[in-house]
Amino acid sequence: QQQVKQSPQSLIVQKGGISIINCAYENTAFDYFPWYQQFPGKGPALLIAIRPDVSEKKEGRFTISFNKSAKQFSLHIMDSQPGDSATYFCAAPNTGGGNKLTFGTGTQLKVEL
Amino acid sequence: NAGVTQTPKFRILKIGQSMTLQCTQDMNHNYMYWYRQDPGMGLKLIYYSVGAGITDKGEVPNGYNVSRSTTEDFPLRLELAAPSQTSVYFCASTYRDGYTEAFFGQGTRLTVV
Numbered sequence: 001q002q003q004v005k006q007s008p009q010s011l012i013v014q015k016g017g018i019s020i021i022n023c024a025y026e027n028t029a030f031d032y033f034p035w036y037q038q039f040p041g042k043g044p045a046l047l048i049a050i051r052p053d054v055s056e057k058k059e060g061r062f063t064i065s066f067n068k069s070a071k072q073f074s075l076h077i078m079d080s081q082p083g084d085s086a087t088y089f090c091a092a093p094n095t096g097g098g099n100k101l102t103f104g105t106g107t108q109l110k111v112e113l
Numbered sequence: 114n115a116g117v118t119q120t121p122k123f124r125i126l127k128i129g130q131s132m133t134l135q136c137t138q139d140m141n142h143n144y145m146y147w148y149r150q151d152p153g154m155g156l157k158l159i160y161y162s163v164g165a166g167i168t169d170k171g172e173v174p175n176g177y178n179v180s181r182s183t184t185e186d187f188p189l190r191l192e193l194a195a196p197s198q199t200s201v202y203f204c205a206s207t208y209r210d211g212y213t214e215a216f217f218g219q220g221t222r223l224t225v226v
Contacts, residue, residue, distance in 0.1 A: 046215065
């Protein structure tokens with residue numbers, strides 16, 4: 001069973017700062033690594049995903065960096081805003097097959113003014 | 114377009130009672146999933162389905178049952194509710210497989226007392 005380790009558990013960043021969340025996985029049969037964003041009382045929603053034939057993907061202020069040899073990937077949020085305050089989950093393909101994802105334990109981000 | 118709709122939003126059950134959490138999607142997605150979310154634990158997969166008439170166990174299936182008689186509906190049945198089943202439950206769907214965007218419902222907050 002795939003294990004995905006996510007850190008930190010919680011993060012406080014000043015407005016305009018950089019938020020960095022890290023994930024490490026054990027193995028994967030398929031290279032697909034998404035990040036989901038969840039606001040209180042809502043379901044998670046896809047934020048950004050990478051299928052790494054590249055080591056980095058950027059969408060606006062959000063960037064995924066991927067290190068295949070280290071089996072790690074991270075989410076960088078540039079110019080963090082109060083509206084980014086949410087819980088973020090990384091995920092990796094489940095090695096048990098069935099086209100399923102294993103999610104990390106989540107990072108609660110708070111961006112302060 | 115409603116997306117993924119879950120009912121009810123909140124429910125309190127007594128120990129030993131049973132209930133069905135409803136999930137329906139109007140996106141004609143083949144894959145559907147049930148997750149439970151506990152504080153600090155991320156999203157754990159309970160059951161999933163790759164199409165009508167096909168279901169399979171996820172990481173934490175004990176105490177739950179599912180059925181998939183149509184593409185649209187994927188109800189989750191709790192038999193003999195226990196306090197350990199107190200959680201927030203999310204239904205999700207993907208179009209092709211687990212390696213594409215998952216659309217989540219708003220969640221059902223269940224308390225077993």
